[in-house]
Amino acid sequence: MTTTAPVIDIREVSRTYGEGPPALHDVTLSVRTGEALAVVGPSGSGKSTLLNLIAGLDRPSAGSVTVDGVRVDGLSETASARYRRARIGMVFQFFNLLDDLTVGDNVLLPAQLAKAPRAEARRRAADLLERLGIGRHTHAYPGRLSGGERQRVAVARALMNRPALLLADEPTGALDTAAGADVRELLTGLNADGQTIVLVTHDLGLAASCATRTVELVDGRIVRDTEHTAVVGR
Structure with missing residues (x-):
């Protein structure tokens, strides 16, 4: 269920690098709490730039x-790091798990960085791993897990500090078809439970199945903004 309160408010944003054309040009975008927004477009369209600005x-x-x-654009580097710890969860194409830490310790890491009480953090990590169907792997190391399982660990880690916003950058890009479908189902379920999500993807099937709304970027501009009346699998 969405509300009218925007969790993201982007106003007339442009981003240029050197003398080349702008990566983003005069982008205005508002995302309501509870939406699942898919950002699609060809390579070089500005998708990753947009995600990096939000993060x-x-x-x-x-x-x-x-x-x-x-106001994210005015934060110092230290304040920006605090902002990400408190308000943003991030999921990447290649998981970015620490191979020398167990699954449980990978998930605990954001809470440790935020100096959360240890007992409470351990309960939260255990609950997330069970909820995401990987509790049995708590003491395993990431290298022993499948790609889909590692992405579930990455999602659990991203949700550890109860972020207002989950950012997912090509979360199925490194997965086979079956594991990709598993992650699609996971993201759909999280959004149905109220998690606001911004998803950058080349996978139009992922966007169609997970998103309540799709924005298409071409040459740094929003060319299409479509709300979905029904999401497959909901």
């Missing part, structure tokens, strides 16, 4: 980026 990993050349009430 506070990059700054716009012009315009403003506000997420969960925070």
Whole structure:
């Protein structure tokens, strides 16, 4: 269920690098709490740039980026890191798990960085792993898991600090068809439970099955913004 409160408010944002054409040009975008937004478009269209601006990993050349009430574009590096820990969960194409830590310790890492109480964090990690169907792997190392299982661990880690926003960058890009379908089902379920998601993908099937809304970027501009009346599998 969506509300009218925007969790993302992007106003007239442009991003240029050197003398080349802008990666993003005059983009205005609002995302409501509870939406699952898919950002699609060809390579070089500005999808990753948009995600990086929302995450506070990059700054716009012009315009403003506000997420969960925070003006992200004006944060210092230290404040930006705190913002990501508190408000953003990130899932990547290649998982970015630490191979020398167990599954449980990978999931605990964001809570440790945020200095959360240890007992509470361990309960939260155990609950997430069970909820995502991988509790039996708590003491295993990521290298012993399948691609789909590792992506579930990455999602659990991203949700550890109860972020307002989950960002997913090509989350099925490194997975086979069966594992990709598993992640699609997982993301759909998370959004049905109220998690706001922004998903960058080349996979139009993933966008169609997971998203409540799709934005298409071409040459750094929004050329299409479509709300879906029904999502497959819901």
